[in-house]
């Protein structure tokens with residue numbers, strides 16, 4: 001019996017006339033993800049994508065596919081002709097393997113007949129295959145409400161029979177929604193924010209700000225490690241590394257101490273916008289979250305935001321910290337994020353940061369700075385890395 005992996009698409013199926021574009025992008029991402037594992041063929045068949053490969057590498061392929069955006073379920077299947085006897089044999093084979101894993105008592109067959117020319121209707125197929133299973137496995141009963149095992153039968157050009165449905169992340173294929181520039185710190189939030197936007201199809205590049213030699217080289221390595229983990233989902237990531245020590249010194253010397261964080265945050269945004277405009281990124285992305293710290297009150301966010309005109313995506317804005325941590329653990333950035341290395345923001349951390357900054361006051365303070373010169377100087381000295 002031939003074994004293949006099936007991939008169910010999520011929102012892509014809603015794309016109407018653009019659907020082919022999204023499917024082709026997804027196939028490209030799937031190819032990229034599993035290329036080195038060796039597969040024979042990837043093909044589409046009536047709404048799903050199928051991968052032919054040696055079933056010895058199915059577990060690795062499945063593991064890689066879980067990190068590809070745009071797919072909702074991944075299932076190892078048996079592929080047979082549309083012949084009830086063969087479908088029955090495949091069902092028995094799958095159930096036998098399933099029962100070898102653990103003991104189950106109840107099952108249900110669910111059929112989806114995309115090929116309406118097949119003469120037997122879905123409920124009748126389910127009933128017939130259910131009968132075959134009952135005859136072969138005395139220990140199993142049917143439970144249509146809450147079965148231990150679902151056995152799925154998809155009737156397309158071929159028949160596909162499967163039990164396991166491994167959940168993917170959903171979203172849209174990478175590269176279907178332009179490019180964004182993520183402000184990546186070493187913290188917990190910004191890697192999660194990058195992941196969330198990539199899941200919506202945005203290709204991600206990163207900018208990181210440091211205050212070397214006040215912050216260590218190891219602190220920068222940590223951020224590269226985070227970008228490396230993200231690259232498992234997003235492919236190669238470009239990282240711009242910008243030293244803002246001179247900017248922080250200038251703020252520290254010329255502006256009110258309690259505005260330090262907001263003022264440096266505005267420089268981060270401006271520099272990011274500059275890089276974005278020069279490199280064709282259409283949005284900035286941050287891990288900001290309403291109310292989390294003094295600089296992220298609604299007033300702080302307003303004051304920060306007013307320094308740029310590109311859209312700023314803040315996918316975590318309404319999340320609770322526990323929920324962000326849960327995603328960070330799931331995408332495997334958490335352990336790296338909690339390593340204790342210094343961040344540039346901690347270098348000149350004000351004792352009592354403003355929580356209700358007024359934009360006019362902030363702009364007034366900035367008059368003491370040569371903003372343009374500071375930005376140009378920082379950008380001129382930035383380093384660019386490619387991380388994969």
Ligand code: ATP
Nearest residue numbers: 183184185187188189190207208209286287288344
């Ligand atoms: P994170 O966990 O992402 O560091 P945070 O809760 O510590 O977030 P802040 O330090 O206030 O929050 O930063 C808010 C956002 O500003 C970050 O999510 C990130 O997008 C951006 N940011 C902060 N520091 C840096 C930095 N050194 N380099 C690049 N971006 C930064």
Ligand code: MG
Nearest residue numbers: 185186187343
């Ligand atoms: Mg931080």
